Amino acid sequence: MAEHNKRIPMQHVVGFVLSIALTLLATWAALGSNLSTTWIISGIMILAVIQAGIQLFMFMHVVEFKSQNGHVPWNMMFHGAVLAAIIVAGSLFVMSFGFTHDHDGDDHQQHEQQEDDGQEQHDEGEHEGH
Amino acid sequence: MSSHELKTGPLEYRTQEGQMTIMGFWIFLAAEIVLFSTLFATYAVLFGRTADSTPPGELFEPGIVLIMTFLLLTSSFTCGLAIHEMRRGSVKGLLIWMMITLLLGLGFLGFEIYEFIHYTHEGATMQSSAFWSAFFTLAGTHGLHVTLGIGWAILLLIQVAKRGLTPRTSRKFFVIGLYWHFLDVVWIFIFTSVYLIGMVV
Numbered sequence: 001m002a003e004h005n006k007r008i009p010m011q012h013v014v015g016f017v018l019s020i021a022l023t024l025l026a027t028w029a030a031l032g033s034n035l036s037t038t039w040i041i042s043g044i045m046i047l048a049v050i051q052a053g054i055q056l057f058m059f060m061h062v063v064e065f066k067s068q069n070g071h072v073p074w075n076m077m078f079h080g081a082v083l084a085a086i087i088v089a090g091s092l093f094v095m096s097f098g099f100t101h102d103h104d105g106d107d108h109q110q111h112e113q114q115e116d117d118g119q120e121q122h123d124e125g126e127h128e129g130h
Numbered sequence: 131m132s133s134h135e136l137k138t139g140p141l142e143y144r145t146q147e148g149q150m151t152i153m154g155f156w157i158f159l160a161a162e163i164v165l166f167s168t169l170f171a172t173y174a175v176l177f178g179r180t181a182d183s184t185p186p187g188e189l190f191e192p193g194i195v196l197i198m199t200f201l202l203l204t205s206s207f208t209c210g211l212a213i214h215e216m217r218r219g220s221v222k223g224l225l226i227w228m229m230i231t232l233l234l235g236l237g238f239l240g241f242e243i244y245e246f247i248h249y250t251h252e253g254a255t256m257q258s259s260a261f262w263s264a265f266f267t268l269a270g271t272h273g274l275h276v277t278l279g280i281g282w283a284i285l286l287l288i289q290v291a292k293r294g295l296t297p298r299t300s301r302k303f304f305v306i307g308l309y310w311h312f313l314d315v316v317w318i319f320i321f322t323s324v325y326l327i328g329m330v331v
Contacts, residue, residue, distance in 0.1 A: 009214045016207040023199055023321070030326040031192055040330050048322040052315045059210040060311045073156040080160035084167030091171035 015058030022051050140217050141300035148301040155305045159312050166316050169271055170323065173264040178331075183258035186265070186328035189249055195325045198241045199317065205234035206314035213307040221295055224303065228287055231310065235280050242273050265324065272320055275313055282306055 026044040029035065035043065056077060142148050180186070209231040215223025246266070249255070254262045283306055290299050 009211070012207060012210045012214065015210075016203070019203050019206075019318075020200065023196070023203065023318075026322060026326060027192065027196060030330050037330055041327055044322050044326050048318050051318045055206065055311050055315045055318070059206060060308055073153070076156045076160040077163070080163030083164050084170070087164070087167040088171045088174060091175050095175045 011058050015054050018058075019051050019054050022047050022054075140304075141295060141297045142304040144297045145301075148297055151301055152304060152308075155308055159308065162312065162316075166268075166271070166319075169264075169268040170319065173268050173324065176260040176264040179260040180262070181259035183262060184252055184254050186261070187331070189252055189254055190325050190328050192325075192329065194241060194245060195321065198238050198245075199321050201234050201238040201241070202314050202317050205231045205238065206311050208234065209307050209310045213304060216295065216300055216303055219295065221290060224295075225287060225291065228283060228303075232280055232283055232287075235276055235310075239273065239276055239280070242269070242276075246270075268324065269320060272313065272316055275316070279306065279309055279313060283310075 026047045029043050029047075030040055033040070056074070060073075142152065208227050212224050212227035212231060215227055246269075249262075254265075256263050256266050286299070286302055286306060290303065293299055
């Protein structure tokens with residue numbers, strides 16, 4: 001609360017330094033490390049969620065209860081986040097069934113090669129790598 | 131409850147109207163999260179559907195994207211400082227930090243426009259493929275939000291310069307502060323799930 005009178009708000013500075021550090025860490029994990037793709041993707045997504053939390057808690061006063069009607073902003077953010085997770089994960093899940101077609105450049109080549117070899121094309125196996 | 135507060139609570143919370151507006155703005159932000167989540171979902175589903183156009187891995191460059199990220203992160207920080215100055219009652223501090231925020235935001239927009247033009251020249255446009263449509267819609271919607279935010283903040287700056295800090299103007303600035311931080315949150319997810327993953331996969 002005494003925070004408001006200080007010349008330099010430490011909370012903001014800490015939040016800023018942390019978000020820069022997390023960005024660099026995520027970039028390094030994605031481009032510089034030897035981790036497998038699965039680990040990279042889950043790792044950097046977790047880092048993104050942490051960064052979003054930093055913005056909300058350190059910059060956006062999300063836990064500030066000065067609106068004295070008992071309204072808690074983070075409720076709204078939490079519900080928004082849950083909906084977002086359901087929409088994204090749900091879409092990926094639903095669309096993962098039978099959504100195979102090869103407009104991809106690579107697939108075309110593979111397709112042609114396979115036809116040249118006189119083999120039958122197996123859509124499912126072919127799309128594993130994507 | 132109020133005995134715990136500073137003698138002068140933050141101006142923006144002093145009136146019932148101010149409290150309600152800020153609360154309403156949080157609801158708006160929650161709706162924005164859902165809006166962006168549909169665009170993220172579309173992007174995720176269409177990932178890799180580049181047809182015969184250039185794949186993202188060949189176009190995305192870490193350098194420019196990192197610069198954009200740092201610009202926006204820094205602008206979010208300076209925006210926080212602006213609101214902090216506002217709560218200390220300093221109009222000058224508020225104006226200066228907010229202008230720095232806007233300059234950083236404009237820098238971000240400049241890089242984004244440059245980036246889009248660059249991609250277009252490389253043959254990746256809205257029309258090229260499902261993937262690029264989803265990409266431009268997602269990144270473009272965020273860019274549009276930044277543009278609107280800049281316009282909005284400029285109008286507010288003029289108003290504060292004219293009227294000074296009142297419960298009304300502080301409430302308006304507090305709200306645009308929330309908006310600006312929120313844009314940064316969205317960008318963090320674009321940076322991670324679009325650019326970083328696009329360069330990895």
